Amino acid sequence: MRNAFGIVYSGVYYLRIEEAFMVGSGLVALRFQIILSPLGGAVGSVLFLVLALCLSPALRAEQFNLIIRSEVHGSDSRAAFAPLAAYLSEASGHDLTLRVPDSTLEHWQAMGKGDEYHLVLDEGHFTDYRVRNLDYRVLAKVSGVAGFSVVTGPATVFVEPDELYGEPVASPAPPSLAALRLAELFPDPIRAPILVEVGSYDEGIRRVINGDATAAVIPSSMVRAHPQLNVVMSTQQGPGMALSASPAVPAEAGEVIRRAFLAARDIDAGRRALTSARVDGFEPASAALYEGYARLLRGTWGY
Numbered sequence: 001m002r003n004a005f006g007i008v009y010s011g012v013y014y015l016r017i018e019e020a021f022m023v024g025s026g027l028v029a030l031r032f033q034i035i036l037s038p039l040g041g042a043v044g045s046v047l048f049l050v051l052a053l054c055l056s057p058a059l060r061a062e063q064f065n066l067i068i069r070s071e072v073h074g075s076d077s078r079a080a081f082a083p084l085a086a087y088l089s090e091a092s093g094h095d096l097t098l099r100v101p102d103s104t105l106e107h108w109q110a111m112g113k114g115d116e117y118h119l120v121l122d123e124g125h126f127t128d129y130r131v132r133n134l135d136y137r138v139l140a141k142v143s144g145v146a147g148f149s150v151v152t153g154p155a156t157v158f159v160e161p162d163e164l165y166g167e168p169v170a171s172p173a174p175p176s177l178a179a180l181r182l183a184e185l186f187p188d189p190i191r192a193p194i195l196v197e198v199g200s201y202d203e204g205i206r207r208v209i210n211g212d213a214t215a216a217v218i219p220s221s222m223v224r225a226h227p228q229l230n231v232v233m234s235t236q237q238g239p240g241m242a243l244s245a246s247p248a249v250p251a252e253a254g255e256v257i258r259r260a261f262l263a264a265r266d267i268d269a270g271r272r273a274l275t276s277a278r279v280d281g282f283e284p285a286s287a288a289l290y291e292g293y294a295r296l297l298r299g300t301w302g303y
Contacts, residue, residue, distance in 0.1 A: 062253055063095040064118040069107040069126075070241065071172040072219075072278055074200025083273040090269065091260035094253060104176040109302060119257065120244050123177040127242040128293040135247050139258040141285035142240035147220040148181050151229040153208045156215075158232050162191065167214035169193035170204035178217040180296040181235045205229070239289045243282070 066085050073080040078100045085098035096119065101107035111117050111130060119139075120130065130136035150169065152158060164186075171179045179195065186192035196213050198204045204216035205226060220234055243261060245254045264270030265281040274281060297303045 061093050061095060062250075063097065064249060064253070064257075065099050065116050066096040067099050067101070067107070067111075067117050067120045067122070069101050069104060069120075069122040071104070071176060071178065071200050072202075074203060079276075081277050083269075083276045084264075084279075087264065087267075087269045087273040088257060088260050091263065091267070092253075092257045094257060096257075104173055108175050108300070112302065118246050118249050120246075121241055123241055124239055124290045124293040125175070125177055125180065125296045127244050128287075128290040129297055130244055130246075131287045131290065132294055136244040137254070138285050138287045138290065139243045139245055139254055140261045140282045141242045141289065142279055143281040143283045144240055145237040146240040147235050147237035148178055148217050149220045149223050149234040150182070150185070150215050150217055150232040151205075151208065151223065151226075152215045152232060153211065154228045154230070157230050158215075161185065161233050164193045164215055164232065165191045167193050168196045168212075170196045170198045170207045170213040170216040172199070172201070172204075172217075173197040175297055175300045177296070178219075180300075182217050184296065185233065185235065238293070239285065242285055242290060 066088070068077065068081045068084075070077060070081075078098065081100065082098060085096050088094075089096045099116070101110060107122065108126070111120070111126065111134070117130075120126070120136070127136070127138060131138065150161070150164070158164060169182065171182055173179060174183075174195075178201075182193070182195070193215070196207065198207065198216075201216075201218045201222060204213070204218060205222075207213040208216045208229065215232060220237070223229065223231060243258070245257075249257075261282040262284065264274055
């Protein structure tokens with residue numbers, strides 16, 4: 001919800017509501033602009049966020065860790081997702097501390113401990129695993145569907161996927177969803193490509209173009225931005241990354257944060273955060289959407 005209007009006070013200044021949005025049950029966040037009237041002899045402005053004073057007394061600010069693991073940005077992930085964490089902290093009234101694991105394997109090992117994994121935004125196989133084994137609940141998901149494509153450089157064209165046997169294929173390391181999907185495409189290890197581990201999808205594309213790898217596994221959504229690549233095959237599509245909450249996050253706080261995620265596209269700070277994260281937006285989701293994805297982790301160390 002957004003609105004804008006002015007209220008005059010004694011001919012000295014007026015307030016204009018720039019943004020108003022619901023972020024929880026009974027909680028309205030308002031962004032005001034205070035502008036001095038010309039009658040007061042000066043003109044100035046300041047932006048600040050206030051929360052309605054008629055809130056439920058049970059609602060209080062808490063500190064949660066927001067864990068995000070994505071191979072879209074590689075080593076730039078922390079900078080890419082920092083605006084999202086800042087927006088969510090402001091919009092929800094809770095203090096969200098961003099944590100970005102250095103690798104998918106580190107992420108996989110850490111989530112089993114669970115003590116510091118409060119809110120997690122990551123791929124569906126990890127989400128389903130935590131729902132099944134660690135009692136997490138799904139709050140929202142990245143808008144739309146997601147899938148992967150195996151691509152080659154402009155000078156390399158394969159007619160049959162089997163031609164990739166023994167060829168170097170760039171992908172984020174297991175147990176990333178990209179690597180597990182690649183293994184699913186080539187279940188016979190004797191007739192499978194050679195995995196070349198990369199830190200991001202962009203690095204995989206660079207290696208293919210430079211000739212350092214024969215093919216790469218990238219999100220299908222990235223193919224359009226690289227028309228010089230040839231698509232060998234694509235995986236089935238499924239729901240995008242999900243936001244899930246651990247049992248340590250109270251239901252009321254989780255609902256406030258969920259609404260802040262869903263409202264991101266309607267608020268300037270939220271839209272800027274989405275652009276930085278290369279995310280179109282968030283939409284409602286449930287654990288049922290990711291049911292069965294944890295099976296991809298079978299055979300993974302620590303499963």
